[in-house]
Amino acid sequence: MSTSIVASYSSVGSAAEVLSFSEQVRPTPQKGEVVVRIHASGINPSDVKKRSGWGSTMPPAQPIVPHSDGAGVVECVGAGVPEHWVGRRVWVFNAQGAASYGGSGPEAGTAATYSCLPLSHVVPLPDNVSFEVGACLGIPARTAHYVTFCDGPVAGKTLLVQGGAGAVGELAVQFAVAAGATVITTVSSPEKAEVARAAGAHHIINRKTEDVVKCVRSIAPQGVDRIIEVDFGANAAIDAAVLKLGGQIASYSSPSDRTPAIPYYPLQFTNAHIRLAPIFMISEGDSLRGLADINFALSMGQLRPTIAATFALREIADAHEAVEAPKQPGNVVCLV
Numbered sequence: 373m374s375t376s377i378v379a380s381y382s383s384v385g386s387a388a389e390v391l392s393f394s395e396q397v398r399p400t401p402q403k404g405e406v407v408v409r410i411h412a413s414g415i416n417p418s419d420v421k422k423r424s425g426w427g428s429t430m431p432p433a434q435p436i437v438p439h440s441d442g443a444g445v446v447e448c449v450g451a452g453v454p455e456h457w458v459g460r461r462v463w464v465f466n467a468q469g470a471a472s473y474g475g476s477g478p479e480a481g482t483a484a485t486y487s488c489l490p491l492s493h494v495v496p497l498p499d500n501v502s503f504e505v506g507a508c509l510g511i512p513a514r515t516a517h518y519v520t521f522c523d524g525p526v527a528g529k530t531l532l533v534q535g536g537a538g539a540v541g542e543l544a545v546q547f548a549v550a551a552g553a554t555v556i557t558t559v560s561s562p563e564k565a566e567v568a569r570a571a572g573a574h575h576i577i578n579r580k581t582e583d584v585v586k587c588v589r590s591i592a593p594q595g596v597d598r599i600i601e602v603d604f605g606a607n608a609a610i611d612a613a614v615l616k617l618g619g620q621i622a623s624y625s626s627p628s629d630r631t632p633a634i635p636y637y638p639l640q641f642t643n644a645h646i647r648l649a650p651i652f653m654i655s656e657g658d659s660l661r662g663l664a665d666i667n668f669a670l671s672m673g674q675l676r677p678t679i680a681a682t683f684a685l686r687e688i689a690d691a692h693e694a695v696e697a698p699k700q701p702g703n704v705v706c707l708v
Contacts, residue, residue: 374398376485377708379688380435384425387692391423391438399480399488401450406457406491408464413482413685413706414441414507416539417627419468420695438688440468442482443497443506444708453491461497464489465510466652482507483688485708495663498671508539508677508703509666515651516543517662519600519622520551522647527552530592532614535602536573537564537701540624543675544600545571547665550674556591558584567678567701588614595619595642604648605629612638624649678702 376398381390401407419438421427443463449455467489468481480487497506519540520526531548535541536557548555549572556575559565565576577587588596595616601607601623611621612635621644626632639646654662669675680702683691687706694704 374486377685378437378485379483379685380437381423381432382435383431384423387420387423387689387696391689391692393686398447398486401448401453401488403451404453404490405450405488406453406494407447407449407486407488408442408444408462408494409447410442410444410482410484410487410708412443412503412507413439413708414443414510415439415691415695415704415706416441416511417695418511420692423692424696436479437468437481437484437487439482439706440466441507441510442467442487443503443509444487446494447486449491457491457494461499461503461506462494463497463506463509464494465514466493467510483685483706483708495667498667500673501670504679504682504705504707505670505677507705508679511651512539512677512703513543513666513675514659514662515540515624515649516547517665518651518654518658519624519647519649520544520547521665522622522649522658523598523620523645525551526598529597530554530556531598531600532588532596532611533557533573533600534607534611535559536571536576537567537678538602539677539703541600541602542567542571542678545573546675547669549573550669550672556588556596564701570678571676584610585613592616598622601625603628605632608632609635609638612642612644615639615642615644618643618645620645620647622647622649624651680704682707
């Protein structure tokens with residue numbers, strides 16, 4: 373009988389202290405499920421935050437296998453799943469943790485040899501895309517697609533992508549450029565500027581050394597049509613100052629301030645539309661459109677996530693630390 377090497381944690385804390393390994397029997401797929409032999413497991417900020425106790429310091433009710441995203445090959449299928457899925461290269465999303473954020477999904481993280489998921493969480497991986505890249509798609513690419521297009525087409529519009537070298541921001545830049553938008557983005561270092569430039573950003577602003585509002589207004593005197601926001605708490609005042617009348621802000625995070633103050637009147641007087649984007653809870657229709665567009669962009673070479681580092685699964689603690697204290701821009705992946 374096949375066995376699975378599984379990384380997990382039973383209490384929250386530092387990666388080196390709480391992550392451990394066990395050997396378990398390979399899961400058996402139930403009706404509508406598939407078992408994926410994981411080859412690459414992507415690590416997102418939400419994964420390390422959950423493990424560290426950012427959302428709650430209470431011990432989990434049962435051991436948690438971390439990581440929502442991954443890629444591999446379908447090993448076997450449950451009842452109701454066509455046999456032609458067996459042997460297919462796939463990428464997977466929402467494998468673990470959606471319930472922690474108010475969404476629905478399995479608790480079958482990808483930091484393991486095998487992961488058992490509903491077929492609805494499994495997507496064919498284009499032949500031209502590596503497992504490592506496939507492991508960087510679930511949260512970053514789906515979020516990037518949603519925040520880029522949730523308020524309609526972007527062709528001919530000017531977008532400000534705050535944090536254009538991040539896992540989501542980089543892909544949002546790529547989506548927007550491919551769709552015909554003019555993209556302004558902010559970064560915090562020359563190294564991140566190179567990532568944003570490679571992604572296709574038309575204008576890059578170093579927020580550490582330049583006046584973001586002044587720079588954006590010099591590029592777009594009437595303001596920007598849309599803003600994709602990585603840190604609403606830190607940037608709300610800037611967003612209000614550069615948004616065009618009737619513009620939209622789509623924010624997917626606020627790490628610097630979990631309960632941010634809102635510059636109400638500056639936003640009101642631009643007739644701003646603010647959308648908060650919980651990727652675990654978007655509609656089925658939005659999700660399916662995103663999956664189709666992501667795979668099309670991958671097949672056309674339009675979506676190219678940067679990978680900063682890869683680690684063996686046994687080095688998962690080091691991998692988590694690399695996400696928490698990055699030495700260079702890009703995604704971190706565990707090879708399984």
